[in-house]
Amino acid sequence: MRLKNYILTSVVLVSSITTFSQSGLQKKADNLFNKFSFVDATAVYKELISKNDNADYATRQLADCYAYMRNPDSAVVYYKKAVQQPNIPTQYYYKYAQALRGINDYEESRVWLKHFKEAGGDINETKFLNDANFINSIFNAKPQYKVKDLNFNSKYSDFGAYEKDENIYFVSSRDEGGVSKHDYGWNEEPFLDIYIKAASSNDSIVNNKFKLRGNVNTVYHEGPLTISKDGKTMYFSRNDFSKQVLGRTDEGFTNLKIYKATLDDGKWTNIAEVPFNSSIYSIAHPALNSDGTKLYFTSDMPGGLGGTDIYYVDINNNEYGTPQNLGAPVNTNKNDCFPFINNEGNLFLASDGHPGLGLLDIFGTVSNENNQIISVINLGVPVNSSKDDFSFFMNENDLSGYFASNREGGVGSDDIYAFDRVPQLKIEGTVTDAETNTPITNATVTLLDGNSNPIATLQTEKNGHYTINIDRDADYYVNIKNNDYLDNTTAITSKGIDRNMTSLNANIALSPSKNKITPTTELQSIYFDFNKYDIRQDSTIELDRIVNLMMITYPNMVIKIASHTDARGTSKYNNVLSEERANATYNYLINKGINPSRIIEHKGYGEQRLTNQCNGTVRCTEAQHQLNRRTQFIVVEIN
Template structure:
């Protein structure tokens, strides 16, 4: 092997390793984004931009991160770059408009809102007069949560389910099968106890499934949470310990959070925590990922009203210090409760004080740039929320499955446990590369076909040769890449039987250059009269030249037709007019004997690709407008 080849191979290996590292970094960023960890995701997207890897995609996601973190200044900064990208989804016009509104650039915001509407977007006319959460559509635009059957609900109240080491723990008032039942006067149901059953249990859960030990009392017990090592339980209980019930000045028995330890195969050593009080309730314990913070709900003095979400630090010796309220972004004048922290340290909770669909709704939170302060809350939408009470949301460590409770219509009892699974959005992505020099190919045409060979998507690669398309799961696909100077390449792939956690399928494509490819530009461009699509005599002459070229000089030539309009008239009308011009051109060539298979596409682009500066509002002569009323021909294949 000569020195030149050795250097080339080493360089190729280096580039491959580098590319693989960047791909892994992007997948990590997307995973963080899908788990609502926007601060961490934004840092990785910024690194991708700095490394110039899939820059357009990373910029879009970074802008979305800032919008979700309620940072309109930085969101507007990056959306400004995003809206300049070719083939950018039109919803980014709307996002840019709203971020401009957030920094009080109202006139510029209105301009981009109008552009969004002109491009076919639908917007509420009151959007600019109401203080709404303009990024909630990120989570509600496509359903991600789907409900699964739960077999252990009863005709009584069941809620607070969570999984731990193959078991499901939950609170229930199903105290059936005992000789004496004590009823809670509020709703005439038995008092709550904490139960446990196998995750896949399909049999009845009764009093024999209560957790073993001293946790369950004669009053309310539950819901609960357990540390990862299974040695400590935090649980809610009426103010009752050592067989003594304590009432407040009004004669009510408030709730407290107690701590129990697992000793000799049972829960014992019940401990009354210092965060409790006799004159207020403390309940709904939740631990963060590192288990050094305890979140809970309380109507203690110092809150904003109703019950609030609070947090306290847990030291290694179990002591609790630095008690604090989570603030008025989370808490309202009404009731907040049932906090839960997922593996990304994202807080979920229930509230009837934030805008929702009914009574209690389930919300998630967004942290700011410093990852310390919560800057916004987002309603999880349907089907998690309904017009009734929805609460006690938990998520398993996989970030895909979990539980919540609801008293919605159609349940088995007063409160029922609902299981869910999330189906994260799925993309196919890839890089189109020159097979000879391994350089990315910008502006390559990517066409996605379904299993019936029907086209379902069309995009172009960015400056780094990168593309991405949203796809459905459980489908077979074919993806085709072509570019004027290359032989097209395709790949078959499937989204069937893939892990639910997977959010990206990679389909890279290699294009081989072809020789003697010619773009029939100005000489062979044909033109149309204003507001017409019929073939003029001068156009027919040019078309006959193309027919001769395809029939006699290059009998294997394959072309693509692209038609355009000038800027005058409505955008949607011009789109239709350009399609009519493309159809007329196509039909003329077919009528002259050209095989339809030799014309891959005949598309209309309206006024979107003007050849000069004659856009709306510009004073141009008729000759200048004429240059835009055209059809061009692009050679895809010569031989």
């Protein structure tokens, strides 16, 4: 289903008001439009255009019909004609720009946003100026989600997937395999019902036998839904329909309400409205937080920031508080809807008011230490597209879930997609004094890429701790500096690690600089093959550099050699192997002409000083083990 044909039927039809006489054909078209029978209305508006009967008005109405049906491909054809009309209302510049985004024509969209702005339209200046950079950043960012199709989508609208207790609940207008409900004039699909299927099942045919058991489904719209943590209470959206009576506003519109149901012997019964519903505006898209103390929802109630806003109520002993608007930065002057709260308490939503790729995009939120939302972030591709992307759900593991979209390539008007999220990876560790093992505060930590280009810089905390986000499948260096210590540069790789791993440990010890001379960062570690202590060809390049530094650049520099192994093998064997590596390194430098007195120590530490978590308790790749098979060079003096 298309989002707007279901959410807010009371706010969309201002453009149908006219001040001139209407022909009988135009009255027919407008009556269909006002009843949300957009499919039928398009045919009549096209007939008006073909007869040149108030064709300019019919063209605008026809464009709006396609926009409400979430068909930007057709909408742009008629909006393009509409914006060429004399004295066209300014809002059509914006409508045309949005439809152009829906077909990926971002450059032309910006042209018409500029026209809208120059004509006095209300548009966020920052959003307008930064749009090109935003689009580039979204498409150039490394995707954090992997998306896959689901085989139980139908040729109709499917969305609102919600997984609970090994079952997937979802909303669909498929009404096959039983007695069909009435069609909805907006898109001529059947009204929506809630279905349930086993999450582990590969059944591709999900028919009326899978409809939710109990009294939730009616002849009108139901869904989407949310379920309490104990699995006994469901909140769901439904048209204002109770006791076989369909509620209507004075204008003849039927709004949405949230209803509550309880699970009794496998059936959802005891249907009741929540007390903050209204018959004059819509309340829909319920979402519970993890402990069930807050219920979030979408509404177009008076006093909001835009077309629809996200609200919440507190729940205390089955008593509901007063609806609270989440305000900015969550809500905008457009449509913000379909809230979802994940297991960590983070809010996700769909919106066409925040910077996006097209129609509705899915966004996450960022909160500060006081749990106040401070920013909204576009989830990017492939979750978002130029079409409608909405009804986001994430499982308790925060790594998988579902969303819906009417993007190209689907089988129905809206389809459900599954996603797997690749969690953010970080390097973290503690910087300590190599002699006292005490943490070093305010050490400068610089992350460099595999080509030694700086990426990020930060300071260690009071406990010497630091953490930096990194990409997967990449090589890095971590450089640590402090005025009272000699620099340390350590190689780190994220290549080949398990996708569920979220942290690489890099605890680093700094050697005190006895003369407090500006330290050098030029001594890099060398690495060894598994179970060997031979100097590798690639290591001779670095060793020859060190020889050159000690003989020419720093002729009085004094160093220590510290050699290490990975954690494979016994501790006793690894101690011997590391000593052999220290001896091999020492001998290479001496044979190249370095005075032995300038290497005051060459010692093996076995597996005692691992650079990561590969201590035998977790599964590690060969690349991770390689980081531990190393010799380090510690500068003692530079006189």
